[in-house]
Amino acid sequence: MESSLATSIGKIQLERPIMLASGILGISLDVFNRLYHSGAGAVVTKSLSKEPWEGYSNPTICSVKGGGWINAVGLSNPGASYFSKMIETNKDVPILVSLVGSIPEDFEFMVKQFENCKVTAYELNLSCPHVAKVGLEVGDDPELVKKIITTVKNTTNIPVIAKVGLGTTNYLNTVDISVESGIDAITAINTIRAMVIDVETKRPILSNKFGGLSGKPIKPIALRCVYEISSKYDIPIIGCGGVSTWEDAIEFFLAGASSVQLGSIIGDNWIGVFNEINNGIKKYMNDNGFSKIEEMVGLAKKS
Amino acid sequence: MQRNHNYPKVCLIEKVINETHTVRTLVFSDEVMSNVLPGQFAMVWIPGINEIPMSVMITNESGKAAFTVRKHGPSSTGLFNVKVGQQIGIRGPYGNSFDLKQGKLLLVGGGTGLVPMMRLLTFVTPDDDVTVLIGAKSKEEVFFEDLANNLLKKNKHQVIVTTDDGSYGEKGFVTDMVEKLVNHHHYDGVYTCGPEIMMFKTVQSAYSKGFFVQASLERMMKCGVGLCGSCCVGEDLVCRDGTVFDGEHLLSNKEFGHYYRNKAGILENYKI
Numbered sequence: 001m002e003s004s005l006a007t008s009i010g011k012i013q014l015e016r017p018i019m020l021a022s023g024i025l026g027i028s029l030d031v032f033n034r035l036y037h038s039g040a041g042a043v044v045t046k047s048l049s050k051e052p053w054e055g056y057s058n059p060t061i062c063s064v065k066g067g068g069w070i071n072a073v074g075l076s077n078p079g080a081s082y083f084s085k086m087i088e089t090n091k092d093v094p095i096l097v098s099l100v101g102s103i104p105e106d107f108e109f110m111v112k113q114f115e116n117c118k119v120t121a122y123e124l125n126l127s128c129p130h131v132a133k134v135g136l137e138v139g140d141d142p143e144l145v146k147k148i149i150t151t152v153k154n155t156t157n158i159p160v161i162a163k164v165g166l167g168t169t170n171y172l173n174t175v176d177i178s179v180e181s182g183i184d185a186i187t188a189i190n191t192i193r194a195m196v197i198d199v200e201t202k203r204p205i206l207s208n209k210f211g212g213l214s215g216k217p218i219k220p221i222a223l224r225c226v227y228e229i230s231s232k233y234d235i236p237i238i239g240c241g242g243v244s245t246w247e248d249a250i251e252f253f254l255a256g257a258s259s260v261q262l263g264s265i266i267g268d269n270w271i272g273v274f275n276e277i278n279n280g281i282k283k284y285m286n287d288n289g290f291s292k293i294e295e296m297v298g299l300a301k302k303s
Numbered sequence: 304m305q306r307n308h309n310y311p312k313v314c315l316i317e318k319v320i321n322e323t324h325t326v327r328t329l330v331f332s333d334e335v336m337s338n339v340l341p342g343q344f345a346m347v348w349i350p351g352i353n354e355i356p357m358s359v360m361i362t363n364e365s366g367k368a369a370f371t372v373r374k375h376g377p378s379s380t381g382l383f384n385v386k387v388g389q390q391i392g393i394r395g396p397y398g399n400s401f402d403l404k405q406g407k408l409l410l411v412g413g414g415t416g417l418v419p420m421m422r423l424l425t426f427v428t429p430d431d432d433v434t435v436l437i438g439a440k441s442k443e444e445v446f447f448e449d450l451a452n453n454l455l456k457k458n459k460h461q462v463i464v465t466t467d468d469g470s471y472g473e474k475g476f477v478t479d480m481v482e483k484l485v486n487h488h489h490y491d492g493v494y495t496c497g498p499e500i501m502m503f504k505t506v507q508s509a510y511s512k513g514f515f516v517q518a519s520l521e522r523m524m525k526c527g528v529g530l531c532g533s534c535c536v537g538e539d540l541v542c543r544d545g546t547v548f549d550g551e552h553l554l555s556n557k558e559f560g561h562y563y564r565n566k567a568g569i570l571e572n573y574k575i
Contacts, residue, residue: 024530027568030538046532052567058354058378059346061526062394063309073531078568200313201350201390267309267528270543 003285005278007041007293009258010184010236011159012121014094016041017293018249018277021240021263022098022123022163023047023073029086032093039274042094044261045083047125049099049134050106052079057207062196068215068242069264070196072130072208075100080110087117094120096161100134104144104151111155119158124148126174127165127190129212135190136167142177149181161238165190166221175229185236187261188225192218215264216242223255230256230298244273246280253293254300306335309528311348311392316385317367322446326415327383328360328371329391336368336393340400341422342519342547345370346527348392352381356524356542358418358496359396361425371418397527398546401517404492405431411481411505413438413497417447419519420496424454432459434484438477438501442470478504490514493550499573503560506550516550522563533564 007017020026020035022044032043055076063069077083080099087095097119099110111122126145128135138144145162152160162178164171164186175186191212196205204210222241229237239252240261252260265273281293290296306312318330336345339359347370348354355378360369374383385391401419403426410433412420417437427433435451444466451462464472465480473480478501485493485508493509493516495502502518509516522534522541529543537556539545553559562570 025532025535025540027532027564028535028537031532031535031540034538046568052569054566055525058525059311059348060354061528061530062311063307065307065310069309069530071526071530073525076525076533076567082569198311198313198392201392203350205311205348205392207353263530267526267530270529 003282003291005041005282005293007258009238012185014041014259016278017259017281018274019044019096019238019259019261021261022125024263024266027078029090032090032095035271035274036093038271039278041259042096042120044096044123045098046077047075047098047100047128048077048080048083048110049075050080050101050109052082053077059205059207062205063267064196064213064217066217068213068217069267070194070206070211070213071191072206072211074208075128075131075134080113084113084117090118096121096123098123098125098163100125100128102133102138104147107148107152108155111152121159121161121184122152122156123161123163123187124152125163125190127163127167129165129167129191129193130208130210136165139164139174140167140169142173145174145177146181149178149183153182159184161185161187163187163190163240166192171225172228172232175233179233179235183235185238186229187238187240188229189218189222189241192221214242216244218242219244219248223251226252226257227255227300231301246277246284249277249281250284250296253296254298256298256301258293258297308396309394311394313390313392316387316389316391319387322371323444325444326371326373326446328369329382329385330362330367330369331391332367333393334366336396337362337366339368339396339422341419341426342400343396343398344527344546345393345395345397346524347382348394349378349381349385350390350392353378354392355379355382356521356527358415359422360418361422371415373415394527397542401494401519401547403427404515406491407432407489409434409436409481409484409490409493409509411436411438411477411493411495411497411501413477413501416495416497416519418496420494421447421450421454423494424451427455427458429457434460435462436477436480436484437462437464438497439464439471440467442466445471477501478508481505482508485509485512485514493517495519499560499563506553510550510554517547518550518553519546520548520559521546523566533568535564
């Protein structure tokens, strides 16, 4: 039997298991269409805020000697209202709308902007490591996480995902409170707070000094988190962190993820990477006798 | 160790040339940057100020390259004010380059958009008949006219300067001169870089005559490598798919000539 790349993350059905991660390229519907036709199963938007944000001054992105990327773009985005109007005409692309904010009311306002849009899910960014008052500062506050998730769940019937990351508290506490609050799935993980200092100019390269580390160096950490979450909770998981090859994607499936997101590798290999990975997964499935993605999910925990 | 093109290489400015009262050329030594293709760009880090995309200017010394910058906003003014001996960081080169045809060529440049045009001139073959059009607001903003003549001294060529106020060269907009030229001559290739409206009109004029035409676009950029999405024009990413696009493709893009994205990613109109 021909193996299928289709996957489901709880109630979310996708034709292909690789998504574009939030923060990457997610700014125009034309680009979303292009990525979808290049093999992405879904795209996650840049994290949208209630008002437009300009983000930090450059340098905002830089590669790390030895591997990976560091960024402090600062969540620049056109704001939820503008963005929702732009994607109103979307018919084809499964879009996950990423949202960032400080209080439950921000999230409620933003979700309401998308009432006339085809939205596959909302992904709550509870883990951006380089912007004050949002992201990790929210994710590290269990009571606030609970209020935000409850509010969003009461505002929409569309699935809601929490994106968690490594902050100052145990990220499993955030997962715990998210599951308790009725979250539909977990994305793990975000970039990891980090910095780069240039030895010639003797100063941090990023204008914000601190940023988030992404790409290959964080993959084993992300994989560990997916494995831990899937060992402890019966919740659909989207793996995110350093996915660069089909083998990385398979590792995440085996650890317990039903889908993976990728981003940084686009900076190295450009967007052909989606179909490269899709084809690699399909071959692996054929070679190993898997007909569906779900047959692989969490297998590594049984060994 | 192999150079990581995505990490800033720190270079010292060795020479500063005043081109006009608002335009300067900053010269530095770097083998990689001295050999970039016309249309490619670098991300230039001015420590403590910003990082901006810049076309790489030619120099008359091997192993050296330059940036020609007009002081405009805080970032370009920061680069404009860099002195001899100061450090800048350079990532890249990024982007594609012009597809240079042979025969009768027309190059249209405005402002620092002349930088990739000058580099393109170093690739023409001796049999090419080359017309360079330089558009400026007024006499004091004209630069690279002598350089263009020098680069083309072995070719049949003409360098035409237009100024909006008529204080030098031909009076009028450079795009009116483009229209006049394409109506009277056949061109095997038309190449343009400069203000978007100038490029838009140039592409329209050349394409309407069935000429091969390409433009090198500029947009706000953060990463330069296709990650941040800041430079998207419709479905195209200027950093990764460009900076050079075929005219036919550009005219099918609903944003070209009309909209650019601001720092938040909101589309704004070009003021005509």
